[in-house]
Amino acid sequence: METLHFDLVVIGFGKAGKTLAWTLAAQGKNVALIEQSNQMYGGTCINIGCVPTKALVHRAEQVADSNGAELFEEAVAFRGKLTEAMRAKNKQLLVTHETAKLIDGHARFVSDREVEVTAGDDRLRVTADYFVINTGASPVIPEAEGINESRRVFTSTELQTHTPRPQRLAVVGGGPIGIEFASMFAHFGSEVTVFNRGERLFGSSDPDVAEVASQILSDAGVKILNGVSVTSVEDGEDATSVGYRDSAGEVQRLEVDAVLVAAGRRPATEDLGLENTSVKVDDRGAIEVDQTLHTSVPHIFAVGDVNGGPQFTYISLDDFRIVLDQLVGEGKRSAQDRFAVATTTFMTPPLSQVGMTEQEAQQAGKNFRVASKPVDQIAAMPKAKILETPQGVMKFVIDTDTDQILGAQLLVVESVEVINLVAMAMRAGITATQLRNSIYTHPSVTEGLNEVLA
Ligand SMILES: Cc1cc2nc3c(=O)[nH]c(=O)nc-3n(C[C@H](O)[C@H](O)[C@H](O)COP(=O)(O)OP(=O)(O)OC[C@H]3O[C@@H](n4cnc5c(N)ncnc54)[C@H](O)[C@@H]3O)c2cc1C
Numbered sequence: 001m002e003t004l005h006f007d008l009v010v011i012g013f014g015k016a017g018k019t020l021a022w023t024l025a026a027q028g029k030n031v032a033l034i035e036q037s038n039q040m041y042g043g044t045c046i047n048i049g050c051v052p053t054k055a056l057v058h059r060a061e062q063v064a065d066s067n068g069a070e071l072f073e074e075a076v077a078f079r080g081k082l083t084e085a086m087r088a089k090n091k092q093l094l095v096t097h098e099t100a101k102l103i104d105g106h107a108r109f110v111s112d113r114e115v116e117v118t119a120g121d122d123r124l125r126v127t128a129d130y131f132v133i134n135t136g137a138s139p140v141i142p143e144a145e146g147i148n149e150s151r152r153v154f155t156s157t158e159l160q161t162h163t164p165r166p167q168r169l170a171v172v173g174g175g176p177i178g179i180e181f182a183s184m185f186a187h188f189g190s191e192v193t194v195f196n197r198g199e200r201l202f203g204s205s206d207p208d209v210a211e212v213a214s215q216i217l218s219d220a221g222v223k224i225l226n227g228v229s230v231t232s233v234e235d236g237e238d239a240t241s242v243g244y245r246d247s248a249g250e251v252q253r254l255e256v257d258a259v260l261v262a263a264g265r266r267p268a269t270e271d272l273g274l275e276n277t278s279v280k281v282d283d284r285g286a287i288e289v290d291q292t293l294h295t296s297v298p299h300i301f302a303v304g305d306v307n308g309g310p311q312f313t314y315i316s317l318d319d320f321r322i323v324l325d326q327l328v329g330e331g332k333r334s335a336q337d338r339f340a341v342a343t344t345t346f347m348t349p350p351l352s353q354v355g356m357t358e359q360e361a362q363q364a365g366k367n368f369r370v371a372s373k374p375v376d377q378i379a380a381m382p383k384a385k386i387l388e389t390p391q392g393v394m395k396f397v398i399d400t401d402t403d404q405i406l407g408a409q410l411l412v413v414e415s416v417e418v419i420n421l422v423a424m425a426m427r428a429g430i431t432a433t434q435l436r437n438s439i440y441t442h443p444s445v446t447e448g449l450n451e452v453l454a
Pocket residue numbers: 011012013014015016017034035036037040041042043044045048049050051053105106107108134135136137156157177268271272303304305306310311312313314316346
């Protein structure tokens with residue numbers, strides 16, 4: 001069997017790994033990137049995650065009344081073209097470098113120093129000075145009778161290309177994937193029911209913000225069942241019956257055309273051969289890393305979803321920065337120095353959040369004030385009305401001792417952009433008064449800061 005040696009071998013075409021591979025290749029290092037599927041060049045985000053789903057959300061927001069089913073099919077075609085172009089671009093960004101090699105196949109460690117790559121009957125061994133594991137995560141299928149046998153149970157990957165779109169959709173899980181898909185399919189005209197285990201949705205937001213967000217979902221036609229657990233899934237000829245225990249403990253049933261499983265994603269460490277190495281894996285299947293993303297084997301790093309950190313593309317990108325700094329930089333960056341990392345849940349309008357909630361500020365014993373306003377009452381921000389999305393609320397938690405922003409929950413159109421400004425202000429120590437008194441372009445959603453922070 002042939003054995004090749006590289007300065008660096010990246011396993012998985014994820015955000016951190018690909019960026020590291022082409023950055024180091026541009027510096028003349030011999031780099032190999034191993035990817036098991038040519039439909040995943042560029043990784044989860046561009047093929048089955050952030051990008052294609054946001055393309056669908058965008059199209060869902062254009063739906064007028066009765067044309068949802070038709071527009072869904074067009075949106076799926078649009079999504080397909082977009083991901084195909086991005087896959088090709090990602091491949092090119094790597095192979096354009098003479099010292100970079102893209103290896104198609106499934107990688108398994110045979111020792112701390114050696115990986116075997118399998119593609120059909122072909123086998124190849126690779127050794128490297130450094131390995132970077134960037135294999136991502138895969139959907140968790142919750143335990144429920146019949147769930148693995150059903151023909152109408154889908155993961156987010158499967159449902160985003162499944163046509164025609166389901167008329168009746170059950171969503172199991174109320175996290176970012178569940179909410180995003182529930183909102184999107186409701187806009188495409190599906191009758192959506194969310195099965196949420198928790199007492200309320202949006203558990204990481206304050207109850208007042210969560211209530212507004214839940215109401216917006218309800219107004220879009222999403223039925224929310226809180227405090228329930230799905231116990232069975234049974235296929236009939238034309239529909240599937242979802243059995244669940246309601247909040248009173250009673251077993252109920254609901255007939256649907258499709259079930260989306262959105263109950264979390266588990267780090268992809270199965271079948272990586274880690275049992276042949278000294279790399280430690282925790283009880284959730286995540287690779288254990290330190291703050292500089294070293295595994296328990298010094299020349300092996302783990303980046304992105306597989307290391308058990310927050311599952312976001314921009315965190316994977318930041319993992320890249322840390323490992324690059326370890327390999328060819330000053331070794332100063334670490335996961336510990338991350339501050340004010342924002343998140344967005346892509347419902348319509350999106351809910352973007354950074355820092356502390358009011359509840360968290362209370363628990364931390366801060367002296368603080370709350371500045372909050374429903375979007376339709378923010379007179380100085382006509383943009384939401386122009387975009388015909390006047391729903392939501394903008395809420396800030398401000399330290400009264402320092403005038404620093406402690407946190408923000410922005411449930412407003414275009415909040416995915418504005419939250420980055422707020423997060424930057426928090427990182428740079430810009431005060432609430434400075435943010436309030438800044439000159440912003442008009443009409444923009446950023447202008448909301450002029451009024452809400454008053
Ligand atoms: C539906 C959905 C929507 C999302 N939306 C957002 C969003 O809006 N914003 C956001 O920030 N995040 C979002 N995420 C999360 C985000 O996509 C991930 O956190 C991000 O892609 C991180 O990926 P990664 O770097 O860990 O690796 P990935 O991009 O997951 O790449 C891992 C790669 O490794 C390959 N691989 C696995 N095992 C092997 C092996 N043994 N050998 C060879 N190759 C292997 C896989 O095929 C895959 O291509 C979303 C996720 C999903 C599923």
